[in-house]
Amino acid sequence: MSSSHQSYDAIVVGSGPNGLAAAITLQREGLHVLLLEAKDTVGGGMRTAELTLPGYHHDVCSAVHPMGATSPFLRSLPLRDFGLEYLHPEVLAAHPFDDGTAAALYQSLDETAAGLGEDGESYRRLFEPLIESWPRIDTHVLGPMLKIPRHPVALAQFGLKSLQSGRQIAARFRTMGARGLWSGIVAHSMIPLESLTASAIGFVLTIAGHRGGWPIPKGGSQNIADALKKYFQSLGGVIQLNTTVTALANLPESKAVLFDTSPQQLLKICGDRLSPLYRWQLKRHRYGMGVFKVDWALSEPAPFAAVAARKAGTVHLGGTFEEVAYGERQVWRGQYPDKPFVLFAQQSVFDATRAPMGKHTGWAYCHVPNGATKDMTKSITDQVERFAPGFRDTILAEHTLNTAEIEAYNPNYIGGDINGGVVNIAQLFNRPILGLSPYRTSAKGIYICSASTPPGGGVHGMGGFYAATQALKDIF
Known part of the structure; x- marks a missing residue:
């Protein structure tokens, strides 16, 4: 790999919304970050291509973005300045x-x-209090559940419904x-x-x-990815495309590696570095x-x-x-x-x-x-x-x-599952394992930040943001 002689503070593997979010979060803290992507464009599920006839631009995966507009992390970024409309x-x-x-x-x-x-009145009664309280609980609902809520009453109201x-x-x-x-x-x-x-x-x-x-997004979902990419690069971040990671040994030196990959790929790339219990838990992750x-x-x-x-x-x-x-x-x-x-x-x-x-x-x-x-x-x-x-x-x-x-x-979509794992009661919050931090693996300096972590699938970047925040706390 061309960067192998160079060292970085952190490396992010995979440039879906969570990989880009993790890379941006770390780079914003003044770290030197390398983002690696196997394809020739960044984006993961945010890509647009002429799939049918010339001049017809189709979103390959995600198309409409309720979570993009409401994500606390994405909303905090100046993406309009980088061409996102x-x-x-x-x-x-x-x-x-x-x-x-x-x-x-x-x-x-x-x-x-x-x-x-x-049914208008029933609908209003059901949703109005939650719409009103959402800004107080959004980061909690869209993140790991095993933490003390700042607004327990509002959160309980959401949870009960x-x-x-x-x-x-x-x-x-x-x-x-x-x-x-x-x-x-x-x-x-x-x-x-x-x-x-x-x-x-x-x-x-x-x-x-x-x-x-x-x-x-005007022009296609690729434009969300491109705006995130340009913003990351404007902060000094480094991106390397057409780079498939098959083993940790292939990576340049760094203090932390964050994987925007499925648990299956994590096992293939660095299973030998993970504890038997953690490997067993990853293997039990259901799609x-x-x-x-x-x-x-x-x-x-x-x-x-x-x-x-x-x-x-x-x-x-x-x-x-x-x-x-x-x-x-x-x-x-x-x-x-x-x-x-x-x-x-x-x-x-x-x-x-x-x-x-x-x-x-x-x-x-x-x-x-x-x-x-x-x-x-x-x-x-x-x-x-x-x-x-x-x-x-x-x-x-x-x-x-x-x-x-x-x-x-997109190898993260195991068996065509675009949500990164089934969102049943066991895996709504405990993805991919039950732990105080679902982003931390059993190996020091190795993190997972894909849709297989809370809050799951969707273009919101929250998994990447939380994983990067965990790495900053643990290592930097």
């Missing part, structure tokens, strides 16, 4: 139904509640609209809606929406559902029957709460639903840079059993067509990724 769709998320109507999540709590009819299952929360609502809207948001958790921890993800995403929106993804080049926007769906940055396709819950339960059991829950986005409706003049992009995925390679293109397209009759006629080209291809693209 967020675009805010009028409707954050729409959930269409077969009768041509749709429930909608708006940034305004009033507007959302007003659209939910007789969020540790109910998605189904229990849905029981508060009477209308198909409110129940359906909630099911689509909770299904981001990639676990059955009956699971105890499913609601936690639903609450965080909903609160994030009401506080900061569900924005889309959840995978995803099958489709990107389309389109002649026009998807012709959704519901007006709200045409104005939405994110569209949840799955019908009623019961239907979404049934489909997710089937996937959890290793089966394939005929009508999978589909997450759909049309960034080009809000961002003209994504496609040639007058043309559009479509981005969608559904959940599948971990490691499954069945082609779900037809099932996903059928679900879009169901709520947007005539959608098929707008398709100019398509590109698909199954779980194996997604893992090949």
Whole structure:
């Protein structure tokens, strides 16, 4: 490796949102930091590419960024100065139904509640106190749980609500609209809606929406990565691309190494340095559902029957709460639903840079059993067509990724699991192990900071920030 004769204070392996966050946190403290990335661009899950036809720019993984807008760490950085611009769709998320109507999540709590009819008041009672108290508890909820909370009452209020299952929360609502809207948001958790921890993800995403929106980065998710990269370099940080790390011995000398990798890669790279107990714990880390993804080049926007769906940055396709819950339960059991829950986005409706003049992009995925390679293109397209009759006629080209291809693209996505491990009760806070600091490994100077650490998947950088803060405390 070209830098091997040089020494650094810290080395970060992997440049996803958490790797970049860790590198920035350490570099800001005046350390000399090297960031290593196996691919030819930084970004991990924040990459944009011409997957279908020339001029059509598709987000390869993450597309819409509620956590990017609400992350305490990312908000603290001057990313606008480095070219990051967020675009805010009028409707954050729409959930269409077969009768041509749709429930909608708006940034305004009033507007959302007003659209939910007789459930508007229940919705307001559920979310208003949490939206109000969020700034006092956000760093706690988005971090390791084994620490003394500064605002225990506000945190308990969040905990009592969020540790109910998605189904229990849905029981508060009477209308198909409110129940359906909630099911689509909770299904981001990639676990059955009956699971105890499913609601936690639903609450965080909903609160994030009401506080900061569900924005889309202009030009593509790659622009978040590029802004973070430029900021890191402006602080004096060093980046080396096309560098695959297979063993600790290959690295330059340093006092600390932080891995933005899955536990499996950590074991491969430095398993011999870790204690038997820690290795055993890492091997027990469980992965959840995978995803099958489709990107389309389109002649026009998807012709959704519901007006709200045409104005939405994110569209949840799955019908009623019961239907979404049934489909997710089937996937959890290793089966394939005929009508999978589909997450759909049309960034080009809000961002003209994504496609040639007058043309559009479509981005969608559904959940599948971990490691499954069945082609779900037809099932996903059928679900879009169901709520947007005539959608098929707008398709100019398509590109698909199954779980194996997604893992090949980003080795952190084991079996296609984009969340870095299942967010069940055992792994919501104790990822990848149960310990006072989930970022510290058993070996001095070695840390893990990926989505397999709290607070889990998403573009927020909090895992990287906390791991770097731990390293600063322990070593620097």
